[in-house]
Amino acid sequence: MIPFLKQYLRKYWYFFLGAFLCLILTNYLTILIPLKIQTIIDYYPKASESHIFPHRALLGIILLALGMLLVRSFSRVLMFYPGRAVEHEIRKDIYSHIMSLPQSFFRKNSVGDMMCHMVEDVNNIRLMVGLVSLHFFNTFLIYTFSLYHMFQIDRYLMLIVMSPVPFILLCVRVLSKKLSRYTGKSQEELSRLTKCTIDFLSKVSFIKVSGSQNFVQTVFDEINGTYETSYLKMCRIRAQMFSFIGIINTLGHLVLFVVGGKMLTKETLSIGEFVAFSFYLNLWAWPTASLAWIIHLLQQGRASIKRIQNIMKNEPPLEIKVSSSFDKKTLPVHLEVKDLSFSFEKEVLKNVSFSVLPGKSLGVFGVTGSGKTVLANVLAGIEKAPEETVMINGSFVEKWSHKEYQNLLSYVPQSTFLFSQSVCQNITFEKSFKENKLLEKKLKKVAQVASIDKEIETLAKGYDTIIGVKGAKLSGGQRQRVSLARALFKPHGLLVLDDVLSSLDSETESMIVDNLFGGECDATKIIISHRTSILSKCDHILVLDEGRCLAQGTHKSLLLEEGLYRETWKYQRALLS
Template sequence: MKHLRYLNKYFYKYKWRIIPGIIFVVISNIFAVIPAQVIGYAFDLITENIQVYTLFNGFNRQEIIYDIFSKTLLFFGTLVISLYILRGLFLFLMRQTIILMSRHIEFDMKNDIYQHYQRLSLGFYRRNNTGDLMARATEDVNRVRMYVGPAIMYTINTFVLSLLIITSMFNVNAKLAIFCLLPLPLLVVIIYYVNTLIFKKSGRIQERLSDLSSFVQERFSGIRIIKSYVREDHTRDTFKIQSNEYKEDSMSLVKVSALFYPTMLLLIGMSTILTIYVGGIQVINGSITAGNIAEFIIYITQLTFPVTMLGWVTSLIQRAAASQERINEFLHIAPDIQSGKQSEVELTGNIKFEHVNFTYPDTGIKALTDINFEIKSGEFVAIIGKTGSGKSTLANLIMRMYDVDNGKIKVDGYTLPELNLSNYRNQIGFVPQEVFLFSDSIKNNIAFGLDSVTDEAVYDAAKSASVYHNIMNFELRFETMLGERGITLSGGQKQRVSIARALIKSPKVLIFDDCLSAVDTKTEEEILQNLGKIMKDKTSILIAHRISTIKNADKIIVLDEGKIVEQGTHNELLKLGGRYTDLYNNQLLEEESNVF
């Protein structure tokens, strides 16, 4: 139960739902126990009336006794029905408080988990599968809800009802009560054993479900590749194997539950037999009445449901504990990136790297070594280098997706850890190398970075990104709905929509992470011309492979194996005759060979 202690804060928050709920449980069970006493009394009264009625056989008074008997029977019947109606009313109120509370807690938990996920750094998402994250926020939370709702409700109900029934039994006859309750110690041992099994099996089932969710999510995201390589059959077979493993673990848990419930019923049956046998002897001896036996049988019948529910509740609690342990595992992870306190800083765009070293924490790959450079406010700076040289790492560090191992990154004189993350990132326009568009309209994808925006601003951003005319050719234009990850658009169109999303913010700093690779040369020049107008007197950082893209930059930084090997303007670097010149000559040769 230690994992479920995390839920205490929610119970405290909704205490004015759970407290009335407990009161309603107690009242409803009082109205459940009283009818048994009424029926026991009525049973004795009926037995006596029948005997009296028989004695007056042949006398006129027999009709009077019959009338009294009928009215008494009607009275007791009406009384029992009324008590059960009252019990039903309080059961309704009990569910309206406790079950509704569980839904509120489920809502709060999902929001808390999602918000916590949002705060975690990029490295967390590199280490964990999307399917596993989703399973913990949905399936695991749903199992926890079953604990805070039905499990708690039935546990309280079982405890209160059992206490009332056992007290009533001892008030009637202590010896008979002891015999009725003899099977209970065996029940405790069985529950303890079953608890252990269910907890272990539940944890394993949730792990299997997470693996299955991750597999399905990944395969659906990559369905284009699967179809291109005709791997549908292989994917289906792999899914069948994983699904079968989940089924086997689930069936194993079902077998435990299937054995548990009949055992509960067997123990209840033994109690009933003992009640009739021992009670019958005491009726003969005159210790109790036949009505008391009827009362005891009703008590045992009433105990049947809560005792059998005990197995189900036990399963719910153990599965919830296993799920909450998985949820806590991520909730206890502190974000690697902590926001600073400087929240009102307005950027001018001066960026300085001082002896920066960085190694990716997940892979141990050293990406940058002793990086030193300065980007002055309003400059257009380009970063170039071969694949794996550390270009995108520089962009991620400027965005503070990661913190540096050594050295400092300063923006307008502040080190990045000093700045408030939200305020800082709100003033940066970032176009990542891997374009991601949401399953929403083109308009909403472009306006994603802003809370409110006019249609004109969306149109202007689309024009600046040279995608306006493409969008206008669609039937629904800017209201065109995109498929998952923007699958509706071509690669170049997706890149330009992503660029429009960054430009609409009018950022103080704009970072292009090799996002013009799928755009033709003419469109590229048009975008760069528009960029020159929009980002005038603002800092622009362009990461690219093509030298034609960056030759007009104020400064070009050449990276190789995580180190700066050259920096300067296009002409200055060509005069050096170094790595940049080699890249330039190689690209000229490629262009000439493509012409021929």
């Protein structure tokens, strides 16, 4: 835990030093007030006889209180700022790290978990850095100063008052271990609940249409009930800690009134000293009562750090920084795949081999579940290719930096994703094109190649139209074409298209295919589709079945062979006719 926090806190050491000095001054001023009260009580009878009222002592108490208020406020500013700064930095680092992790990480971890880490866990660390540090220093100082002055008043009385403390702290230690365990379990259940909520809310339309509300409600209630149970167990342990710690102050006053009362009757303790002693005990009240809460925050913070460290120690982050130079020219690549096999729980690609010369095109055909999308993900770098299986321009991809590989690649997945921004921002990742003629020219060019230019111009604000969450204002075919335009806009030498024309009518599909193969895109192309009319334009075609290469060749050569490709070609031709 300490090494993790140290890397973030070391740059703010002067804030903690300033806060610590302010806390020393605050507690010193606090300790002086009971001494002033003792002076007033012990000397008031003598002063009243001589008709002199201790004005200086009262004025001193007022000034001490004002000074304490000012310094205490400043100490909180100094202590809480690092907490907010660390919260910002940790959240930024987690986001950057998560965005750089491979697809295998996201198969094991849900979006709900990531949300919980980014919000709940980071907030717990902020509370630990700010509040826990503040109260730890404050409690240490108030106990140190008050015990010293109690010792000065009467060491015997101080030892009697403090005698129950070791036993109570031992009980608190035992309870804090239980609290740590239940806190971690509660946070895990919160992650499950967050994941469940996100999953159900993202599919609310389907849930209503399918009539599965009762089933979904049952699942949600079960997970919510489990979280409630684990959280209540944690609360019970925390309540027990509050009770044990609260006893310290109560027992202290009980001992003071019993033992101190006898000392008053024997005149071994003055009334002023008795009152000052009582004030010092009262100074313990809040630090002591908050101790259970601080221990709870500390345990929450520790559990959150462990959870975040489990993410950060995952596979080394991949450097994903795509070139921002939209006018950069990238040459077509030579792609070779040799004996590529890939597995999840079972093998999904088996000894696949092919080669695509620079500027040429490869079509990939196969039924559902044949491994086409997995092959696309491997070529796009989403899934890590086994060593010495994929080569670009004669070099295996593992010898390339991820940044270099991403800079020469454009990929449009089967499930398109659009940001809830304007059309222009979705294609170019730039806020506006109006002040950049070169950008505007390329933007309109790729929109034309993707056959979406005319439809964009009919929108309310054209390329500046906000398209809603995930492109909700566009049809499925329009979303696919905007995604295609985005891929074409980015400089690339290799273009991978995974069934991106499936939602289009035959006329629009034909226009895009003609544009892609008519000289508008000179990159090396990998086109995955179940439509043989598209694949017929490719220089070479690969037929997959259950992860294996069933056949490969040109469109004409595959039509001469008995097999899946020829049967599908005949069937689709019959449907069109």
